[in-house]
Structure formats: C-alpha cells, structure tokens
Amino acid sequence: MDVNDILYSMLGILVPFIGTSLGSFFVFFMKKDMSENFQKATVGFAAGVMIAASVWSLILPSVEMAENQGKVEWVPATVGLILGVLFLICINKIANKLEKRKNGKKLNMLLFSVTLHNIPEGMAVGVCFAGFLAGNAGIDLFEAMLLAIGIAIQNIPEGAIISMPLKMQGVRKSKAFSIRCFVWNCRTN
Numbered sequence: 402m403d404v405n406d407i408l409y410s411m412l413g414i415l416v417p418f419i420g421t422s423l424g425s426f427f428v429f430f431m432k433k434d435m436s437e438n439f440q441k442a443t444v445g446f447a448a449g450v451m452i453a454a455s456v457w458s459l460i461l462p463s464v465e466m467a468e469n470q471g472k473v474e475w476v477p478a479t480v481g482l483i484l485g486v487l488f489l490i491c492i493n494k495i496a497n498k499l500e501k502r503k504n505g506k507k508l509n510m511l512l513f514s515v516t517l518h519n520i521p522e523g524m525a526v527g528v529c530f531a532g533f534l535a536g537n538a539g540i541d542l543f544e545a546m547l548l549a550i551g552i553a554i555q556n557i558p559e560g561a562i563i564s565m566p567l568k569m570q571g572v573r574k575s576k577a578f579s580i581r582c583f584v585w586n587c588r589t590n
Contacts, residue, residue, distance in 0.1 A: 409542055410530040413549045417526060420553025424560025425581040428567075428574050435565045443558035454551035458544070459525055466539055485521065492517050515563055522552050 463478040496513055529545040532538030560581050567577035 406534060406542070410534055410545070413530055413542075413546050414526055416546070416549040417522060417552040417556050420556035421560040421581065424557035424562075425564040425578045427561040428564040428577045431565055431568055431574070434569055440562065443562050447555045447558040447562070450551060450555035454548060454555060458529070458548035458551055462540065462544065469539055515559060518559075522556075526552060 460478045460482070463481065464474045467477045468474045499513070526545075526549050529540055529548050532540035533542055533545045563581040564577040567580060568574055572580070
C-alpha cells in the first residue's frame with residue numbers, strides 16, 4: 402500500500418464534506434427568505450445527481466464486480482437496493498412518529514432525515530476507497546474519486562437546503578453554516 406494512495410483516499414473521503422460546506426456557505430448570501438421554487442430546484446438537482454451517482458458509481462460497478470467473481474451479476478446489487486429501501490422505509494416511519502409528537506418540528510425532521518441520508522453516502526465513499534486501497538476489488542482511484550465528487554456535487558444543494566431554512570427560523574448565519582457542516586445532533590432553538 403502506497404502512502405500516496407492513503408493520502409488520496411483521505412482527500413477523497415473529505416470531498417463530500419467540502420461539497421456540503423460549499424452548499425452551506427450559501428446561507429451567507431441569503432437576504433431574508435428562500436423561495437419555494439429555489440427549494441424545489443435544489444431538491445430536484447440533488448435527487449438527480451444522487452440517482453446518477455447511485456447508478457454509475459454503485460449499482461453498475463456492483464454488477465461488474467459480481468460478474469468478475471463469477472456470481473450472478475444482478476443479485477448483490479438487487480439485494481443491496483432492497484435492503485436500502487427497507488431501511489429507509491423504517492427510518493421514514495420512525496421520523497413520522499417523532500414528527501407527530503408535540504415538540505416534533507418539521508425542520509428537526511429535515512435535519513434528521515438528511516443526516517441519516519448521509520450515512521449510506523459516507524459508507525459508499527468509504528467502501529469505494531477501501532476497495533481501491535485493497536487493490537483486489539477492481540476499483541481504481543479515478544472511480545472512487547468520481548463517486549466522491551458526484552456525492553459532493555449532490556451535497557452542495559443539500560447543504561443549502563439545511564442551512565438556509567435554519568436561517569429562516571432565526572438561527573444566525575454562522576450557526577446555520579456550522580450546524581450543517583459540523584454538528585449532526587442539533588436543536589434550532
């Protein structure tokens with residue numbers, strides 16, 4: 402294992418964080434409110450990039466790796482996709498129950514859901530770079546970086562979608578920025 406490979410991997414793992422930070426930084430340019438059309442556009446953009454990153458950087462490489470290992474190509478990707486969907490359905494049910502409580506706020510649920518959404522993203526980037534470092538998974542540095550950059554691009558509007566509503570709720574701009582970038586469990590009041 403080359404020291405440069407480890408350094409590239411450490412940098413690659415930070416790339417999605419940089420995307421989130423960049424998106425969160427938009428809060429400093431915000432005047433008063435965020436328009437509903439801007440909110441819809443940023444959510445749509447983030448969803449489109451994540452779908453593309455999922456297909457080209459996760460599902461297709463999974464199919465290719467299974468084929469190279471002599472396994473049925475579609476089984477690992479399908480099982481992983483189904484488990485991911487079931488996990489998100491369970492998390493959504495938990496979030497809905499929490500939101501129905503007296504003190505459950507929509508913004509807190511948004512923070513909760515985006516934070517949970519980042520767990521599989523981080524796992525995907527970590528697994529890709531671990532595969533690259535292992536050297537026997539058929540993943541090269543370019544593919545791992547491509548996934549990290551794709552997730553970082555998707556994290557830009559995601560960072561804005563969290564920091565800007567926090568600002569609209571009365572949170573200081575600097576605190577809204579730092580909550581999205583550095584703090585995972587937070588309350589806006």
